[in-house]
Amino acid sequence: xxxxxxxxxxxxxxxxxxxxxxxxxxxxxxxxxxxxxxxxxxxxxxxxxxxxxxxxxxxxxxxxxxxxxxxxxxxxxxxxxxxxxxxxxxxxxxxxxxxxxxxxxxxxxxxxxxxxxxxxxxxxxxxxxxxxxxxxxxxxxxxxxxxxxxxxxxxxxxxxxxxxxxxxxxxxxxxxxxxxxxxxxxxxxxxxxxxxxxxxxxxxxxxxxxxxxxxxxxxxxxxxxxxxxxxxxxxxxxxxxxxxxxxxxxxxxxxxxxxxxxxxxxxxxxxxxxxxxxxxxxxxxxxxxxxxxxxxxxxxxxxxxxxxxxxxxxxxxxxxxxxxxxxxxxxxxxxxxxxxxxxxxxxxxxxxxxxxxxxxxxxxxxxxxxxxxxxxxxxxxxxxxxxxxxxxxxxxxxxxxxxxxxxxxxxxxxxxxxxxxxxxxxxxxx
Amino acid sequence: xxxxxxxxxxxxxxxxxxxxxxxxxxxxxxxxxxxxxxxxxxxxxxxxxxxxxxxxxxxxxxxxxxxxxxxxxxxxxxxxxxxxxxxxxxxxxxxxxxxxxxxxxxxxxxxxxxxxxxxxxxxxxxxxxxxxxxxxxxxxxxxxxxxxxxxxxxxxxxxxxxxxxxxxxxxxxxxxxxxxxxxxxxxxxxxxxxxxxxxxxxxxxxxxxxxxxxxxxxxxxxxxxxxxxxxxxxxxxxxxxxxxxxxxxxxxxxxxxxxxxxxxxxxxxxxxxxxxxxxxxxxxxxxxxxxxxxxxxxxxxxxxxxxxxxxxxxxxxxxxxxxxxxxxxxxxxxxxxxxxxxxxxxxxxxxxxxxxxxxxxxxxxxxxxxxxxxxxxxxxxxxxxxxxxxxxxxxxxxxxxxxxxxxxxxxxxxxxxxxxxxxxxxxxxx
Numbered sequence: 126x127x128x129x130x131x132x133x134x135x136x137x138x139x140x141x142x143x144x145x146x147x148x149x150x151x152x153x154x155x156x157x158x159x160x161x162x163x164x165x166x167x168x169x170x171x172x173x174x175x176x177x178x179x180x181x182x183x184x185x186x187x188x189x190x191x192x193x194x195x196x197x198x199x200x201x202x203x204x205x206x207x208x209x210x211x212x213x214x215x216x217x218x219x220x221x222x223x224x225x226x227x228x229x230x231x232x233x234x235x236x237x238x239x240x241x242x243x244x245x246x247x248x249x250x251x252x253x254x255x256x257x258x259x260x261x262x263x264x265x266x267x268x269x270x271x272x273x274x275x276x277x278x279x280x281x282x283x284x285x286x287x288x289x290x291x292x293x294x295x296x297x298x299x300x301x302x303x304x305x306x307x308x309x310x311x312x313x314x315x316x317x318x319x320x321x322x323x324x325x326x327x328x329x330x331x332x333x334x335x336x337x338x339x340x341x342x343x344x345x346x347x348x349x350x351x352x353x354x355x356x357x358x359x360x361x362x363x364x365x366x367x368x369x370x371x372x373x374x375x376x377x378x379x380x381x382x383x384x385x386x387x388x389x390x391x392x393x394x395x396x397x398x399x400x401x402x403x404x405x406x407x408x409x410x411x412x413x414x415x416x417x418x419x420x421x422x423x424x425x426x427x428x429x430x431x432x433x434x435x436x437x438x439x440x441x442x443x444x445x446x447x448x449x450x451x452x453x454x455x456x457x458x459x460x461x462x463x464x465x466x467x468x469x470x471x472x473x474x475x476x477x478x479x480x481x482x483x484x485x486x487x488x489x490x491x492x493x494x495x496x497x498x499x500x501x502x503x504x505x506x507x508x509x510x511x512x513x514x515x516x517x518x519x520x521x522x523x524x525x526x527x528x529x530x531x532x533x534x535x536x537x538x539x540x541x542x543x544x545x546x547x548x549x550x551x552x553x554x555x
Numbered sequence: 556x557x558x559x560x561x562x563x564x565x566x567x568x569x570x571x572x573x574x575x576x577x578x579x580x581x582x583x584x585x586x587x588x589x590x591x592x593x594x595x596x597x598x599x600x601x602x603x604x605x606x607x608x609x610x611x612x613x614x615x616x617x618x619x620x621x622x623x624x625x626x627x628x629x630x631x632x633x634x635x636x637x638x639x640x641x642x643x644x645x646x647x648x649x650x651x652x653x654x655x656x657x658x659x660x661x662x663x664x665x666x667x668x669x670x671x672x673x674x675x676x677x678x679x680x681x682x683x684x685x686x687x688x689x690x691x692x693x694x695x696x697x698x699x700x701x702x703x704x705x706x707x708x709x710x711x712x713x714x715x716x717x718x719x720x721x722x723x724x725x726x727x728x729x730x731x732x733x734x735x736x737x738x739x740x741x742x743x744x745x746x747x748x749x750x751x752x753x754x755x756x757x758x759x760x761x762x763x764x765x766x767x768x769x770x771x772x773x774x775x776x777x778x779x780x781x782x783x784x785x786x787x788x789x790x791x792x793x794x795x796x797x798x799x800x801x802x803x804x805x806x807x808x809x810x811x812x813x814x815x816x817x818x819x820x821x822x823x824x825x826x827x828x829x830x831x832x833x834x835x836x837x838x839x840x841x842x843x844x845x846x847x848x849x850x851x852x853x854x855x856x857x858x859x860x861x862x863x864x865x866x867x868x869x870x871x872x873x874x875x876x877x878x879x880x881x882x883x884x885x886x887x888x889x890x891x892x893x894x895x896x897x898x899x900x901x902x903x904x905x906x907x908x909x910x911x912x913x914x915x916x917x918x919x920x921x922x923x924x925x926x927x928x929x930x931x932x933x934x935x936x937x938x939x940x941x942x943x944x945x946x947x948x949x950x951x952x953x954x955x956x957x958x959x960x961x962x963x964x965x966x967x968x969x970x971x972x973x974x975x976x977x978x979x980x981x982x983x984x985x
Contacts, residue, residue: 175626196818227846417819
């Protein structure tokens with residue numbers, strides 16, 4: 126059955142279509158599926174690529190190259206060998222890197238917590254200055270938004286363009302409002318829309334003139350080396366560009382091995398100016414006697430250097446591309462030419478950003494849920510879970526096995542078709 | 556040379572003594588020693604006991620008993636097998652345990668940060684109520700004090716007695732002052748004085764009637780199973796006793812494997828009422844996508860169960876006791892009967908609490924430092940680093956090898972003798 130563009134169908138044809146779709150949906154729902162496209166979790170095949178991490182240390186191998194017994198306390202800023210790998214990947218100096226635990230999200234949370242309660246570099250704590258606001262490019266990452274929400278930081282959505290956040294709007298906002306203290310950026314394969322910021326966008330961000338002297342750019346470079354299609358277009362280095370622009374302390378760059386090695390047991394890092402790092406270490410020295418250096422040593426042994434990481438990511442790319450191709454294939458096959466859906470087909474990252482007809486995303490989410498297919502909640506890609514068009518859904522194809530992914534994607538397509546038919550008929554109960 | 560009680564010596568004998576000690580000190584200082592009794596760090600021999608942790612997982616061993624792939628994201632409250640081990644050791648239910656990363660200090664920091672900014676169980680944030688105060692038994696743990704200091708929490712010192720904190724004083728304080736929001740306790744082998752709280756002390760703590768409804772008892776049970784001399788006197792269970800007393804949400808108990816397995820790469824836990832745990836997990840869900848479950852699995856594989864941990868700690872006891880015996884021997888030999896020093900000889904824990912004559916601790920610290928022996932800073936065992944008597948020094952004998960420990964202890968004794976002679980002569984330059 127191919128019906129062309131649904132939006133052009135007469136009412137009776139649509140009604141027939143809806144009946145047929147409902148019938149198919151009923152059959153699918155009865156199958157009690159349990160499929161999951163909700164989170165950016167790597168599949169088992171991806172994790173297997175790092176299985177060498179599990180046994181790369183031996184009983185006698187626990188000393189770092191600087192003679193640190195990694196089993197004992199200490200080493201607040203991380204092992205030199207891991208700092209070097211992070212620095213090489215991000216084209217910065219090892220002295221600009223602090224290596225953390227298994228969660229870069231935690232480093233972001235902590236930096237914001239610190240700025241709220243203790244201020245940026247001993248300036249007035251954000252929380253004492255009034256209602257703090259952050260610029261949130263949309264669609265965006267729900268966990269970034271959750272941190273803002275937790276600290277009662279008001280989120281100001283700014284639309285994404287194919288070049289990155291709408292910079293006219295961003296520049297206007299930061300220059301005019303001294304309570305705008307931060308901005309979230311996922312510059313490479315942005316979550317969820319897969320956008321890679323243009324060179325111009327990066328340079329304009331680095332050269333911003335925020336009204337707030339304590340404005341901070343949260344540069345979550347989680348997918349920096351996660352291209353699976355061709356070469357990655359080189360991006361200006363945010364740390365260096367901010368320096369050149371006279372904003373040396375503005376950016377905090379975050380990176381993580383969570384989607385390189387083991388998502389639950391990787392290492393993360395924050396990169397910033399030397400004096401920002403000092404402030405971070407001052408807080409860290411109160412928080413902990415030191416990070417897990419053995420896990421850093423494991424990573425250093427397994428990957429050896431940045432080149433080792435890149436070779437690893439080439440293998441990773443093959444696996445991830447297969448999942449994206451599978452998803453894209455099912456979407457094209459089932460929804461192509463029907464006028465009810467738009468989606469990207471990114472060359473990297475973890476997500477497909479999918480747009481339904483306005484007003485259909487929640488319905489699609491519910492239909493999928495009832496049929497046993499978990500999606501990221503509709504609206505999650507917007508601050509406060511409020512998608513003004515109720516149309517954006519983030520699809521995460523990596524976690525399911527390919528067979529399961531195909532099934533899940535087919536259920537999803539059916540849900541999109543059904544929700545669209547209902548919508549075009551004038552309501553879900555129409 | 557044995558001179559009996561220095562405090563009874565006539566001035567000229569003291570002057571001769573000081574000259575002789577200065578001469579010996581000069582010779583020691585010229586040796587350029589680099590010895591360290593400053594921190595409670597395990598020695599290499601202690602770490603070697605856990606070397607099996609380094610290779611106990613294999614490429615195919617990453618699933619938890621509940622079928623969780625420990626390599627992937629998730630599992631915010633920790634692996635069931637580790638919750639069980641913590642619960643068995645602390646005689647609580649696994650559902651009352653949240654397993655964290657490698658630092659229980661971080662869990663304490665985070666709980667206080669949370670209460671400051673978000674309040675205890677959705678009550679008014681501490682920071683919005685005025686100047687927050689904590690009861691700090693003294694001498695106590697400098698890192699506890701550093702957390703208070705960081706959050707501008709006023710520290711109220713309460714003296715330790717051989718039974719634990721002076722409970723008359725504690726009860727009076729918490730009942731009278733609604734801004735007293737917390738109290739630090741190290742109930743077993745208290746840092747640094749090695750005190751084990753009496754049953755009466757624990758029961759009185761559990762039955763406190765704090766004026767502040769959002770008062771919290773920070774029960775840092777770091778040395779719960781770190782006895783190296785005989786059996787540990789059983790202590791009432793703080794979680795159960797607080798429950799019985801109608802204070803179910805008051806205690807937060809912290810425990811860590813940092814001084815059981817690898818100090819830098821262990822697992823920690825917080826234990827509290829089910830609904831406290833819910834609040835902690837709510838914050839955790841914003842902070843991270845989950846803890847390092849592989850390291851939990853390593854610990855579960857290596858120790859197997861609580862009995863395995865106890866067997867391990869029996870071996871540990873032999874090593875730690877040797878260090879304490881060595882230190883105590885040197886102290887007795889060099890300082891016994893001279894009337895210038897008092898110290899404890901605890902049956903467990905990590906520290907010897909040493910008291911000089913009033914006004915000598917800083918001088919001893921400096922003399923040791925100049926001779927290449929690192930001590931915990933004099934005053935560190937008191938809030939704000941202010942020891943009113945300038946007499947307490949925390950000695951940590953575990954980290955150095957036995958030979959080094961003996962050397963360090965001998966230098967320390969010489970410094971104590973010299974500082975005492977100077978003091979008794981009426982001043983350092985007398």
